[in-house]
Amino acid sequence: MSREVLDVDVLIVGGGPSGLSAALRLTQLQKQKGGEPLSIAVVEKAREAGAHSLSGALLDPSTLRDLIPDFQAKGAPLAAEVHEDNIYFLTPTHKFRFPITPPPFKNHGNYIIALNQFTKWLAAQVEAEGIDLFMGFAAQHVLYEGTRVIGVRLGDRGLGKDGKPKAAFEPGADIHAKVTIFADGVRGHLTKQLIGALHLDARSQPGQFAIGIKELWEIPKGRLKPGTVIHTLGYPLKEEEFGGTWLYAMPDDRISIGLVAGLDYKDPLFDPHAAFQHFKLHPFIKGILEGGHLMRYGAKALPEGGWNTQPQLFFDGGLIVGDAANFVNSMRLKGIHLAMRSGMLAGETAFDAVRAGDTSSAFLARYKMQVDESAIRTELYPVRNVHQAFGAGLIAGTAFAGLTMATGGRLMEDLPGHAGHTRMRTLAHYYGLEKRDILTGSNAAPFDRKITFDKVTGAHYSGTHHEEDQPVHLLVQTDVCHSVCGDEFGYPCVRFCPANVYEMVDNGAGGKRLQINASNCVHCKTCDIMDPYGVITWVPPEGGEGPQYDGM
Amino acid sequence: MILVIAEQKDGKLNRASWEALAAAQQLAGAGTPIKVAVAGHGLSNVAAELAAAAVSEVIAIDDAKLEIYTPDGFVQALQQVIASVSPAYVMFAHTYQTRDFSATLAARLDRALVTDVTAIRNVNGVVAFARPMFQGKLVADVAPQGPAPHLVTVQIGAFRADAVTKGPAAAPISTAAITIDSASIRQKPEAPFQEAKQAVDLSQAERIVSVGRGIKSQENIAVAEQLAKAFGAELAASRPICDNGWLPMERQIGSSGQTVAPKLYRSEGISGAIQHLVGMKGSRTIVAINKDAEAPIFEVADYGIQGDLFELAAALIAELQKS
Amino acid sequence: MKIAVCIKQVPTREWQPRLNDDKTWVREQDVSYEMNEPDAYALEESLRLREKHGGEVVVCSAGPARVQQVIREALARGADRALHVEDDMLGPADAHTAASALAPAMAEQKFDLILTGLQSDDQGHAQFGPVLAEKLGIPHSTIIMEVVVSGSELRVKRELEGGWFQHVTMRLPALLTIQSGINTLRYATLKGIMAAKKKEIVKVAAPAGLVARHQIVALYAPQKSKQTVMITGSPAEAAKELVRRLREEARVL
Numbered sequence A: 001m002s003r004e005v006l007d008v009d010v011l012i013v014g015g016g017p018s019g020l021s022a023a024l025r026l027t028q029l030q031k032q033k034g035g036e037p038l039s040i041a042v043v044e045k046a047r048e049a050g051a052h053s054l055s056g057a058l059l060d061p062s063t064l065r066d067l068i069p070d071f072q073a074k075g076a077p078l079a080a081e082v083h084e085d086n087i088y089f090l091t092p093t094h095k096f097r098f099p100i101t102p103p104p105f106k107n108h109g110n111y112i113i114a115l116n117q118f119t120k121w122l123a124a125q126v127e128a129e130g131i132d133l134f135m136g137f138a139a140q141h142v143l144y145e146g147t148r149v150i151g152v153r154l155g156d157r158g159l160g161k162d163g164k165p166k167a168a169f170e171p172g173a174d175i176h177a178k179v180t181i182f183a184d185g186v187r188g189h190l191t192k193q194l195i196g197a198l199h200l201d202a203r204s205q206p207g208q209f210a211i212g213i214k215e216l217w218e219i220p221k222g223r224l225k226p227g228t229v230i231h232t233l234g235y236p237l238k239e240e241e242f243g244g245t246w247l248y249a250m251p252d253d254r255i256s257i258g259l260v261a262g263l264d265y266k267d268p269l270f271d272p273h274a275a276f277q278h279f280k281l282h283p284f285i286k287g288i289l290e291g292g293h294l295m296r297y298g299a300k301a302l303p304e305g306g307w308n309t310q311p312q313l314f315f316d317g318g319l320i321v322g323d324a325a326n327f328v329n330s331m332r333l334k335g336i337h338l339a340m341r342s343g344m345l346a347g348e349t350a351f352d353a354v355r356a357g358d359t360s361s362a363f364l365a366r367y368k369m370q371v372d373e374s375a376i377r378t379e380l381y382p383v384r385n386v387h388q389a390f391g392a393g394l395i396a397g398t399a400f401a402g403l404t405m406a407t408g409g410r411l412m413e414d415l416p417g418h419a420g421h422t423r424m425r426t427l428a429h430y431y432g433l434e435k436r437d438i439l440t441g442s443n444a445a446p447f448d449r450k451i452t453f454d455k456v457t458g459a460h461y462s463g464t465h466h467e468e469d470q471p472v473h474l475l476v477q478t479d480v481c482h483s484v485c486g487d488e489f490g491y492p493c494v495r496f497c498p499a500n501v502y503e504m505v506d507n508g509a510g511g512k513r514l515q516i517n518a519s520n521c522v523h524c525k526t527c528d529i530m531d532p533y534g535v536i537t538w539v540p541p542e543g544g545e546g547p548q549y550d551g552m
Numbered sequence B: 001m002i003l004v005i006a007e008q009k010d011g012k013l014n015r016a017s018w019e020a021l022a023a024a025q026q027l028a029g030a031g032t033p034i035k036v037a038v039a040g041h042g043l044s045n046v047a048a049e050l051a052a053a054a055v056s057e058v059i060a061i062d063d064a065k066l067e068i069y070t071p072d073g074f075v076q077a078l079q080q081v082i083a084s085v086s087p088a089y090v091m092f093a094h095t096y097q098t099r100d101f102s103a104t105l106a107a108r109l110d111r112a113l114v115t116d117v118t119a120i121r122n123v124n125g126v127v128a129f130a131r132p133m134f135q136g137k138l139v140a141d142v143a144p145q146g147p148a149p150h151l152v153t154v155q156i157g158a159f160r161a162d163a164v165t166k167g168p169a170a171a172p173i174s175t176a177a178i179t180i181d182s183a184s185i186r187q188k189p190e191a192p193f194q195e196a197k198q199a200v201d202l203s204q205a206e207r208i209v210s211v212g213r214g215i216k217s218q219e220n221i222a223v224a225e226q227l228a229k230a231f232g233a234e235l236a237a238s239r240p241i242c243d244n245g246w247l248p249m250e251r252q253i254g255s256s257g258q259t260v261a262p263k264l265y266r267s268e269g270i271s272g273a274i275q276h277l278v279g280m281k282g283s284r285t286i287v288a289i290n291k292d293a294e295a296p297i298f299e300v301a302d303y304g305i306q307g308d309l310f311e312l313a314a315a316l317i318a319e320l321q322k323s
Numbered sequence C: 001m002k003i004a005v006c007i008k009q010v011p012t013r014e015w016q017p018r019l020n021d022d023k024t025w026v027r028e029q030d031v032s033y034e035m036n037e038p039d040a041y042a043l044e045e046s047l048r049l050r051e052k053h054g055g056e057v058v059v060c061s062a063g064p065a066r067v068q069q070v071i072r073e074a075l076a077r078g079a080d081r082a083l084h085v086e087d088d089m090l091g092p093a094d095a096h097t098a099a100s101a102l103a104p105a106m107a108e109q110k111f112d113l114i115l116t117g118l119q120s121d122d123q124g125h126a127q128f129g130p131v132l133a134e135k136l137g138i139p140h141s142t143i144i145m146e147v148v149v150s151g152s153e154l155r156v157k158r159e160l161e162g163g164w165f166q167h168v169t170m171r172l173p174a175l176l177t178i179q180s181g182i183n184t185l186r187y188a189t190l191k192g193i194m195a196a197k198k199k200e201i202v203k204v205a206a207p208a209g210l211v212a213r214h215q216i217v218a219l220y221a222p223q224k225s226k227q228t229v230m231i232t233g234s235p236a237e238a239a240k241e242l243v244r245r246l247r248e249e250a251r252v253l
Helices: A017-032 A064-067 A114-127 A189-198 A272-279 A283-289 A334-355 A361-372 A374-382 A386-392 A394-407 A427-431 A456-463 A492-495 A526-530 B016-028 B046-052 B071-085 B094-110 B220-229 B239-243 B274-280 B309-322 C037-052 C065-075 C095-109 C128-136 C188-195 C235-248
Strands: A007-015 A040-044 A084-090 A095-098 A130-134 A141-147 A146-154 A157-159 A165-170 A176-180 A209-218 A228-234 A245-251 A254-262 A294-302 A317-319 A475-478 A504-507 A512-516 A534-536 B002-006 B034-040 B056-060 B089-093 B113-117 B119-123 B126-134 B136-145 B150-154 B174-177 B207-209 B236-239 B264-268 B285-290 B305-306 C001-007 C007-011 C033-035 C058-062 C081-086 C113-117 C141-148 C151-158 C165-172 C173-176 C202-207 C216-221
Touching: A007 A017, A007 A146, A007 A334, A007 C151, A017 A040, A017 A064, A017 A114, A017 A334, A040 A176, A064 A334, A130 C188, A141 A157, A141 A176, A141 A189, A176 A189, A176 A334, A189 A317, A189 A394, A209 A272, A209 A526, A228 A394, A245 A272, A254 A272, A254 A283, A272 A492, A294 A456, A294 A526, A317 A334, A317 A361, A334 A361, A334 A374, A361 A374, A386 A394, A456 B274, A475 A512, A492 A504, A492 A526, A504 B046, A526 B309, A534 B034, B002 B016, B002 B071, B016 B034, B016 B089, B016 B119, B016 B150, B034 B046, B034 B071, B034 C095, B046 B056, B056 B071, B071 B094, B089 B094, B094 B113, B094 B150, B094 C095, B094 C141, B113 B136, B119 B136, B119 C216, B126 C216, B136 B150, B207 B220, B207 C037, B220 B236, B220 B264, B220 B309, B236 B239, B285 B309, B285 C235, B305 C235, C001 C037, C001 C095, C001 C128, C007 C065, C033 C037, C033 C065, C037 C058, C037 C113, C058 C065, C058 C095, C065 C081, C065 C188, C065 C202, C065 C216, C081 C095, C095 C128, C113 C128, C128 C141, C128 C173, C141 C165, C151 C173
Parallel strands: A007 A040, A007 A176, A040 A130, A084 A228, A176 A317, B002 B034, B002 B089, B034 B056, B056 B174, B089 B150, B113 B150, B207 B236, B207 B264, B264 B285, B285 B305, C001 C058, C001 C113, C058 C081, C081 C202, C113 C173, C141 C173
Antiparallel strands: A084 A095, A141 A146, A146 A176, A157 A165, A209 A254, A209 A294, A228 A245, A245 A254, A475 A534, A504 A512, B119 B126, B126 B136, B136 C216, C007 C033, C141 C151, C151 C165
16 A cells, blocks of 8 residues: 655644644735745644643633734634632642732733633634644654655554554555644654754753643532632642642633642652642632532643743754743743744744745744744743742742742843753652652542542543554653662652553562553653653554543 | 334244333333234234233234334334324334334334333423433433324333233233235345354343452453353453453453443452443443442442452352252 | 435544533533444445445535534545535434434435444434435335445345344345444545545535424433442352342342
């Protein structure tokens, strides 16, 4: 069977907010400037737009206004306008309200949205312009001619667990493009390949990430007014652990609730999912959830490193946008508007490049210049050290954040950043001589099946599904799992994966072996990021699979 | 009056016919007469069997052209019988055969048909029929609309065959006066046949014994097999057992395996993760054995035993073999 | 051969239902949809028959505007054109109503063969196919595992209870309801998706005078009406008690 080949002018890999904004901007420029229409294609691994989109989320509508001025008339699904901001510091049993809301946490004028619905809507706008949205196609490899990016190769479909073709086998198509815009999201697997192959991180700090674990709940009628925003710091995270929680009230008695934990924690026995369960059991939160029921669960990593972790954004034949470029404001906890802005700018440069017949790195560098002159830099540069400062703990970080706010980030040297997984301490280092049962997390939580649920139940509520008979898409490159990891770190993959993909089971000979439950995967990328040996590589499974984040 | 349509094959009554009768008796309450009809050829034995029930009449729809089932033949015949007895309801069991012709009959009569009913309800004075929706995630109480008769098929096993009340004496048996126009029978069926059992089809099993992590090791699968044999059941498993390769994937029950609804589901050492529950919670009777009293499986079980599954397995095999 | 495939759009398997305020239907907001699985197998079967015998495959669907999603998917997999009877009330409609909505438009087309799934994954009435056949005045057979066409004759293999099967012969035109899993579904290719955009989708309004056959008076989550009976005692005692109950109470032995 021969491989399909498609030739386009601009290929956008990833159908999230940044990719779709790029696509939409291209059609706008087309209309504006006329001329030979550009052929544009978007490929997205999810079965439909928004299925893999998960975020709190609070949307800063500035970019939306620029991209689609008549967004209200077009029915943009902005669930609720924020009417009340609350920040609390939690202890195990109490809460302390911050008397004033620090400016970055002021959400007046912002909207609570379900990113899943927002992305779906954005995709509908793109489709209405006649652009081909290829849903359910996972891009597996970047295609090069020397060091020039010429497109991507999509994943094969219909391979068995043994790697052999099954009855309906289709080899992955090759899509060749003059410009490829990589919008493959947080820890994008293609962006990861590009950074390695083209040394795009030569002048940037290594990316830093956090995991966000989220649930959508239906709670008793009228308990919280839509538009209520709650953020907390403190319990259940330790002083040394970066992160916090959110709880947003949406219309129709739904709430979005979640916990963000920095993927640079020291305690090898820490379990982010358990921390989230503890959060839900806090009297304040439990009082909100009681009597309600869980509708959906999910998790996704988010880039936290900020401005200095952005890779080189341009190269022969390609550009990087959105979360893949690490454009998230970790102080304001917002990135969607930045992702969209970067998509728009990349779309503009791509358009000009194709029209000029020059898609070289030199020409495409204009995108970076535009980013530097845009609201992206204005917003991210001043807070470029915030996450790095939290490396010294919550108090230091908060103080530093305050200083950043006061000075607008001026007069500050760039703090060094380190890849988060290198900060995980070994058991010996963290626990010393204390004997630990490594199969129990240090912050293990009870599962009452009313407020708290185990990871397996979570995986069910994420709606994730994968064909069982296909190659495993979590590539574990070595055998450290069976040799040294147990003693050194106590199998942290079992704890940091929010979906029970990794399990150490009895190997029938008195020891343990790693079992990978690949079909539970929710595509969050945490394992790719946090494994202390750096030996796990996430690649996309067959297109059209993964979570179904309705309403998330 | 309620008309029940019984099903027979080669002179043998389908057990599900009694279930439809039980449903009819429940719907009728006191005072509403029930008639039961059966179609085919050479029906005297079957009719006599049906006459034992507390019905006012058994109608034998006997015709050589109905000896082999065809939807066209049956719809023609039943349409005539319904016209002659004018029932308020026509009830069937939701068998493969019923699924083949009941909707055609309803369309020909231009009457409402509610299928796969699990319970009969009275919602504010309105008779409604409960049926599963969205793959069992929800139940709908459906009130059929439009003029009588309303046709209803009942889910296999939802009503108890042994709940049928018998009549004080054998009911009168009559032969329906019908004519079948063979030219209008458009299907030409051949004799049914069985295929060699290639794959395990758990969805057809009446009893299932299922094992989970509590079985501890591959060697112990033999205990489960013995237990299954003692119960006359098929062997199945939750996901971890199949992942380990201790039983083939086709025996897996759950969201990534098969969904089953047997009469009896016994789970041995299965905790009851939600992915497994969605595959079996429709079972009629669920028995769970687990060491952990808090295991989620007990939330869906009819009978539970907290204990050591090996000790209990041995005791159960002994107990079953006594009889 | 002019083949029709009737396809329904249903909520995805992973969907968690939420009831509307009067608890007679579900809330459609945030719902994700997909092609009804048995209909996908019917589509695949129709594409194979076209490959073997030539002709065209026409997707027929009744429902609100959103069912365009599954129509496009079917066109992307290789169907030639589509017929969409569009009306919002057809979303929650019962099978009889849906079949009545499609029948007039489909009658005009004079299809040789109509395939559809044996039932839908949402309401699961298993009525649509036979009702449509009756309205079109053509013969039908249900739960079909194999389809063989020779000229104007059709020989199919029907699934019966308990591992039994039966062959049935009919003349075309006819309607079949297809069992899931009888073939391997093909993937839509990029070219297929692009070509789908240019394929004809004829939209017609629902015929007047459609009457609902079902009224849902209550919709609810299944309640566990049973209390779990925990059986205690020594293994021998518990075993004895359990077997007794299974025999006498539950009557499953």
